[in-house]
Amino acid sequence: MFRKTPAATIAALVLQLALPAQAQAQAQPDPVARGRYLVEGIAGCGNCHTPKGPQGDLPGMNMAGGAVFDEPPFRAVASNITPDPETGIGRWTDAEVARAIREGIRPDGRIIGPPMPIELYRGISDADLAAMVAYLRTVPAVRNAVEPSVYRMPLPPSYGPPVANVARPADDPVARGAYLAGPLGHCTECHTPMREGGQRDWPRLGAGGQQFPGPWGVSVARNITPHREAGIGGWTDAQILRAVTEGVSADGRRMFPPMGYGYYARMTPRDLADLVAWLRSIPALP
Ligand code: HEC
Ligand code: HEC
Known part of the structure; x- marks a missing residue:
């Protein structure tokens, strides 16, 4: 019986074994593409981090920071999150960028203040966080030094305990x-x-x-x-x-x-x- 197994059956079997891997590849798209979809889409990081003029986004300034949020408790200035090494986050490691987004803590330990919604970003899944970081590495580096934010309110020491793992x-x-x-x-x-x-x-x-x-x-x-x-x-x-x-x-x-x-x-x-x-x-x- 075994020797008589037609080649077509074997081919079908091989195809069946290959299918789950293929389905998996579809469920986990290229991290940069997924990151672009999130950062430039639903997460709308540029709504705060890309400076705007009367015509909308200022050209050539994607994620370059500088927008001011002037409210009674603070005058927050959106950071430059392009890979520029001097004025952006180009010198940060992937883990440091990830921690800043999900926990609101910079590499030097300083806390990120409002209005960035860190409280909610604590729930971003590990895979999506890695994808966002991968995409941010690919946006053009823009040299744009932004003023520091001023908070006239106490900032919390942290937004909660370290976030270890978040599932999809x-x-x-x-x-x-x-x-x-x-x-x-x-x-x-x-x-x-x-x-x-x-x-x-x-x-x-x-x-x-x-x-x-x-x-x-x-x-x-x-x-x-x-x-x-x-x-x-x-x-x-x-x-x-x-x-x-x-x-x-x-x-x-x-x-x-x-x-x-x-x-x-x-x-x-x-x-x-x-x-x-x-x-x-x-x-x-x-
Ligand atoms: C940055 C703050 C902000 C975020 C984030 C935001 N909204 Fe809104 N939303 C507003 C404001 C302000 C209005 C009222 C705008 C107006 O009336 O001109 C509004 C209006 C709406 C309306 C219209 C409701 C009505 O009765 O007219 C819907 C629906 C809505 N938002 C859903 C959403 C959903 C869903 C999301 C997330 C995908 C979202 N919003 C994210 C601030 C926000
Ligand atoms: C509602 C506005 C808002 C949104 C939305 C927002 N941010 Fe921010 N972000 C800010 C502000 C303002 C600061 C600076 C806060 C401060 O000075 O403490 C900041 C700081 C940062 C920093 C620290 C940079 C540095 O040099 O210190 C990173 C990294 C960052 N944001 C990434 C992101 C990413 C990625 C997203 C989207 C997932 C995002 N932010 C969405 C307003 C926002």
């Missing part, structure tokens, strides 16, 4: 959507109200209310819970996606910054669908 989210639309809306896209950072003392009121996740002053006036983060009157429970999926990716509200009104619509527009259809699945799943709040 479970392969389920709501779990993937929660990961996109939290650690990667930080929707929850802006759309969750603040308590007195500057802490987020997490039990009111998605209820909105934070104010964002800027050249556009003051925009107020909306209630994005499924509440039918106060939130977006009455919106269709298409209306939600138009708001997130194009900045056009359900009633056709053009929405204001600082939400990074153009970055979210680069998300894959699957990630956008998972984001909507998560938005539909959170508790409806008035």
